[in-house]
Amino acid sequence: MSTVVQSPDQSKVEPQRPWAVKRVVRATNGLRLAVFAVIAAGITLVTPLANADGWALAFLLVNLAWTLATAARLGAKERRDAIVRVVVSSLAFLAFVPWLSIFVSTALKGYKGLYPGYLFNDMRITSYDDELTFGGVGHAVVGSLIMVAIATILTLPLGILSGIYLTEIRGRLTFLVRFIVQSMAGVPSVVAGLFIFATVVQSMGRYSGLAGGVALAVLMLPTVSRTAEEVLKLVPDDLRSAGYALGARQWRTALMVVLPTVRAGLTTAAILGVARVIGETAPLLLTSLNTNGFVWNPIGGTLGSLPTYIFAMFMYGSEYSVARAWSGSIVLLALVLFFFLLARRLGGRNERRTRVGVGKAASTSAGTK
């Protein structure tokens, strides 16, 4: 009888992990936390601790007390480990709560103002404290997109060039360029706005969407440069060597081998930059101001945008205008989320393709030998 020894498929062997947390343990832990939550709720009823913050404090304290009580029978090392675990988890809990609260409260406070026409109407014939079934945010979305497009057109080429410089040319200024890009990421947005106001706005003689776009570009450039560099760094050197080996010069290798490999990654860089700047308010308050109607011309005068819409609605201060500010926030957060998911999708695809592609190429070449 011939035995066929099948080579085990390397990718399918699962390492055994006897230390992994069992499902039963995990379930008990979850159940315990649920019980603590109920106890904490009880505490808020009978003590001065009240409201969500009191409940959270009670919950964390109960959790800590339980850990301290159960850790008493452990050795010194395990006890410290258990206490640190609960402290770290509590800190993390406190760190994550504000974002959750922001997402939830934006949704709860803003959904009332959303109606089918909200995205397509403007505020030209609607006053800020009209009923929520009138008016909309269309003009602001259009303005934001125009300015973000201007910023992208300006920064994407520059960001890619600086990425190429840092990864392909690696000249004498590499350190300086990286240093400057990092420092620029910290320029306060209001300072960028002031700078553009003093240059673009004052020389043009009027506020404009162009000025807003340029101000956003100043803030976007560091993000795009850095992401582009990160992405270009992922290109394996073999590809460059292959390009050179085929007789291509450096420019040909860079433009026709390296750049096409990371096309998706560079798109990600641009989109991440957009997600970062689309909510910038301060520079727009100084460069493009606000409008109440649709404006398509970026150099004709003031141009509304989502952040300035929200800001103006909130500062107006009536019940309905504040509700509009929250609805605008939903749209803004949705845009940020959309760009983020888009970047993630594209970035993820790019990553996978490079890894699989290179791996496959290596294994087939090994096989043919």
Place this chain on the structure above:
Amino acid sequence: MTTVETPAPREMTVIYSRADRVFRGIVTAGALTSLILLGLIASFLVYRSSGIFREFGLKFITGTEWFSDSFREVGDEARPDSSVFSIGPMIVGSVVVATIAMLIAVPLSIGGALYIEFYAPRSIYRVLVAMLDLAAAIPSLIFGLWGIEIFTAFGVRWATFLNDRLGFLPIFSVEFENFGRSPFVAGCVLASLVVPITTSVAREVYSRTPRDLIDTCYALGGSKWGAIRSVVMPYGRSGVIAGAMLGLGRALGETVAIYLMLNLVFKYSYQILDSTGGNVASMIALKFGEATDREISALIAAGLVLFIITLIVNMVASNIVQRTTPRS
């Protein structure tokens, strides 16, 4: 044993063709744009604010009064300009609010980063990382809106508690028991704005800790906390400091959130629960709307001061990052 002499590596000569030289020139020029832009911003701010600095000198930074003589521009130009510009309280206000924010944000960030990297169940690891990235992209305007509409209620309660129990300390004392627009509450909101930034830097540094070192720690019988304390924390310390500095730069330069949260009062105040405060950035946004030409120059001077402060903070941060980034 015969010693094998390693031959010296051949000298490599690289000759760039003309097309290559053009390409390298263009790329270098593109890469230098950031440098030029930064230089342009700095020199333009200096140029536009030099008049103000010449007139007020150091008083601009230490003085406590901001008065724009706007009537003069409207009518009687003959009368001498009585404007006074100085931003001392605003600089102090920026530092106070940013300090409160950092004191809260740094422990939370370290805890959050350690939790995500070492304690969180693997199944939610990716979700948490994605959420962290997303949280870092929430516009500060929305933080401000959330701060004033939702958080203030909680913040006031905490402030009242602090005032009740610790009111005998000068920084927790107040003149009027109205805590809503105090630097403490604004600092809490600023902290929640900074936490995602600092956490994501810290998490990334922690995640680069060499796996072997951690495993060695376990193999020697160390607990998780032992591994974190003796390997992860020392390895990531400079990265965490850099992340905190980035967050500090952000906190010092924050505009809209502070604009919405604080009443601008031109008075030196160290009472963090009192409803006075403000920072340079939000002052610029506030005064900009109806500023006269001279006032705009003064605002640009304020912008220059802010720019220099944040630039120093960020350069220190990026210096730390560059020195400690492991070369691949």
